[in-house]
Amino acid sequence: MFSTTQTARVASFVLFSLFLGVKASPSVPRATTCNGSPDLCDRSFGNVTFVGAHDSYAVGINNFATNQDYNITQQMNDGIRMLQMQTHNQSGVIQLCHTSCALYNGGPLSTYLGTVKSWLDANPNEVLSLLIVNSDDFPPTAFDTVFKSVGLDTMSYAPPSASIPATQWPTLGSLIDSGKRLLTFMDAEADFTSVPYIIDEFTNIWESPYDVTTTFDCSVNRTKGDSSTEMYLINHFLDTLILGEPAPDPSQANQTNAVSGTNSLGAQFDLCVSEYGRNPNFMLVDFYEYGGGSVFEVAATANGVTYSPTTPIATPIPQGSSTTSSGPGSSSPSGASSSFSQWNSVWMVASGIVLGAWCVV
Numbered sequence: 071m072f073s074t075t076q077t078a079r080v081a082s083f084v085l086f087s088l089f090l091g092v093k094a095s096p097s098v099p100r101a102t103t104c105n106g107s108p109d110l111c112d113r114s115f116g117n118v119t120f121v122g123a124h125d126s127y128a129v130g131i132n133n134f135a136t137n138q139d140y141n142i143t144q145q146m147n148d149g150i151r152m153l154q155m156q157t158h159n160q161s162g163v164i165q166l167c168h169t170s171c172a173l174y175n176g177g178p179l180s181t182y183l184g185t186v187k188s189w190l191d192a193n194p195n196e197v198l199s200l201l202i203v204n205s206d207d208f209p210p211t212a213f214d215t216v217f218k219s220v221g222l223d224t225m226s227y228a229p230p231s232a233s234i235p236a237t238q239w240p241t242l243g244s245l246i247d248s249g250k251r252l253l254t255f256m257d258a259e260a261d262f263t264s265v266p267y268i269i270d271e272f273t274n275i276w277e278s279p280y281d282v283t284t285t286f287d288c289s290v291n292r293t294k295g296d297s298s299t300e301m302y303l304i305n306h307f308l309d310t311l312i313l314g315e316p317a318p319d320p321s322q323a324n325q326t327n328a329v330s331g332t333n334s335l336g337a338q339f340d341l342c343v344s345e346y347g348r349n350p351n352f353m354l355v356d357f358y359e360y361g362g363g364s365v366f367e368v369a370a371t372a373n374g375v376t377y378s379p380t381t382p383i384a385t386p387i388p389q390g391s392s393t394t395s396s397g398p399g400s401s402s403p404s405g406a407s408s409s410f411s412q413w414n415s416v417w418m419v420a421s422g423i424v425l426g427a428w429c430v431v
């Protein structure tokens with residue numbers, strides 16, 4: 071039997087618990103900083119400009135099949151918020167290769183996504199996008215299996231329908247509060263009815279021309295939707311022709327990535343805004359750290375926030391440098407001699423001939 075005092079204690083405990091329970095739901099903490107700024111929490115995902123790393127997995131120097139000097143952890147730490155990649159079928163495994171796995175092999179998608187998961191866990195107030203070029207037409211269920219294996223399926227945002235106009239995306243704050251902070255877009259084979267978080271790219275995003283070797287423009291190059299209401303992506307990486315095929319050109323990256331000047335990111339940005347009256351949503355760049363953060367400055371200005379990195383951005387690794395940093399499982403020759411660059415060029419030319427139609431997109 072309970073004494074009166076005990077009964078009173080139990081009753082007050084129950085009442086207090088109820089009170090806490092009622093109070094708890096409205097006071098669930100809401101994100102107060104989103105992607106580095108309190109000002110971005112109430113902004114729709116479709117109203118923010120993000121910097122993306124083109125071929126984010128193709129890391130290394132002295133190799134014409136690489137587009138970045140630093141790995142994706144460094145890219146994300148420095149401010150990259152869209153990771154673009156190309157997937158290929160290597161003996162049934164989804165692998166990150168550049169045009170062909172013989173030319174550049176960046177390792178399995180599962181390893182890459184494991185790194186993404188770790189980074190998202192360590193950075194709970196960040197929204198990140200993936201852009202997957204599904205080169206060998208894997209079904210979305212094959213990607214779903216890999217996402218599940220690293221626990222990214224439960225962090226992935228599934229929109230309410232297959233395509234969403236730019237103005238209808240949720241706010242960064244609500245994406246963060248819901249824990250669904252990863253948005254994955256795919257160029258081919260996306261199927262809303264089978265894997266709703268793998269979002270069809272071209273009915274949601276249009277793209278400007280890619281493989282540009284001269285002047286960047288803002289024409290609608292690829293879309294499957296209504297370009298007047300979709301989000302849009304500008305391909306701002308400058309290629310140079312090698313054996314008539316486009317290859318990334320780090321020698322001009324400082325100018326290409328700059329805030330202003332001829333053919334700079336800032337200049338293409340301004341041109342697009344003058345043509346469409348709204349900012350690009352995504353800006354894909356190569357060698358993102360060239361310009362010392364200029365690419366992030368362009369985005370910050372677009373978003374009306376201040377670019378104030380908490381840690382210094384990585385410094386460019388000059389071509390011909392002996393501190394090579396090739397990607398995991400890279401098939402490119404490794405070594406650190408002064409003749410490496412020359413040797414590698416010969417190897418690349420040979421690869422180009424062997425592979426015939428060598429399109430380094």
Ligand SMILES: *[C@@H]1O[C@H](CO)[C@@H](O)[C@H](O)[C@H]1NC(C)=O
Pocket residue numbers: 140141142143144384
């Ligand atoms: C990524 O690069 C950073 C240096 O930029 C390095 O410290 C880190 O170990 C690298 N991570 C992996 C998995 O290679």
Ligand SMILES: *[C@@H]1O[C@H](CO)[C@@H](O)[C@H](O)[C@H]1NC(C)=O
Pocket residue numbers: 159160161162163206207208209
């Ligand atoms: C991937 O390649 C394997 C053979 O290595 C093949 O059996 C499989 O059908 C391919 N998958 C796709 C989606 O093409």
Ligand SMILES: *[C@@H]1O[C@H](CO)[C@@H](O)[C@H](O)[C@H]1NC(C)=O
Pocket residue numbers: 279280281282290291292
């Ligand atoms: C899109 O860009 C590619 C590469 O720059 C080009 O070959 C193609 O003709 C363009 N297509 C359209 C429709 O503009």
Ligand SMILES: *[C@@H]1O[C@H](CO)[C@@H](O)[C@H](O)[C@H]1NC(C)=O
Pocket residue numbers: 320321322323324360361386
């Ligand atoms: C890019 O700019 C940095 C910093 O000003 C400079 O050290 C570097 O030599 C430049 N690289 C190229 C390829 O022009």
Ligand SMILES: *[C@@H]1O[C@H](CO)[C@@H](O)[C@H](O)[C@H]1NC(C)=O
Pocket residue numbers: 116117118119236347348349350351
């Ligand atoms: C966000 O909205 C503002 C105000 O309408 C607009 O100027 C800006 O271009 C938009 N940004 C994007 C990426 O849509």
